[in-house]
Amino acid sequence: MSKLKVNNGEIFYSVFGESNTNIIVLIHGFALDSRVWKLQIDELSKRNKVIVYDLRGFGKSSEPNGEYDHVEDLYSLMKFLNIKKALIVGHSFGGAIAINFALEHKKMVEGLILLSPSVHGYKVYNPFWEQLQELGRKGDK
Numbered sequence: 001m002s003k004l005k006v007n008n009g010e011i012f013y014s015v016f017g018e019s020n021t022n023i024i025v026l027i028h029g030f031a032l033d034s035r036v037w038k039l040q041i042d043e044l045s046k047r048n049k050v051i052v053y054d055l056r057g058f059g060k061s062s063e064p065n066g067e068y069d070h071v072e073d074l075y076s077l078m079k080f081l082n083i084k085k086a087l088i089v090g091h092s093f094g095g096a097i098a099i100n101f102a103l104e105h106k107k108m109v110e111g112l113i114l115l116s117p118s119v120h121g122y123k124v125y126n127p128f129w130e131q132l133q134e135l136g137r138k139g140d141k
Contacts, residue, residue, distance in 0.1 A: 004076065008066035008068055009064065009066075011061050012053060012059060013051060013081075014052050016052075017047070017050050019047065019049045022047060022049065022087075023051070025087070025089065026040065026041070026051070027053075027094030029091040030118075031058070032091075033055075033058045034052035035059070051078075051083070053074075055070060056068055070097045071097060074097065088111070088112055090114055092118055096118045099119065
């Protein structure tokens with residue numbers, strides 16, 4: 001994995017395959033990291049360039065230590081790798097990032113593939129999720 005220094009942190013990423021015309025960016029879900037895509041990378045990189053990265057706070061990427069934006073992290077990574085347009089694939093939380101990226105940077109998106117995406121902007125009352133968030137705030141005390 002390589003790393004990119006971005007606003008207040010580091011993003012670890014990997015590039016597989018040789019194509020300069022077929023580019024796929026895979027965005028993992030919450031509580032996962034880029035390793036979740038191993039089987040897909042093996043197959044997709046035979047005909048495409050495949051980029052995977054660890055979102056901030058996951059895998060080898062740095063913990064958030066200031067303001068940041070997952071969409072801007074993806075934008076910075078694509079600009080750094082000189083990717084003008086890619087197929088964006090997002091799973092769960094990564095799907096929300098993919099959607100928001102497409103809304104903000106539509107000219108950089110060849111297409112979207114969303115796997116059980118979460119969606120921002122729609123509030124659902126879920127007491128179990130609220131309990132999980134509270135446990136996360138308290139930590140192991």
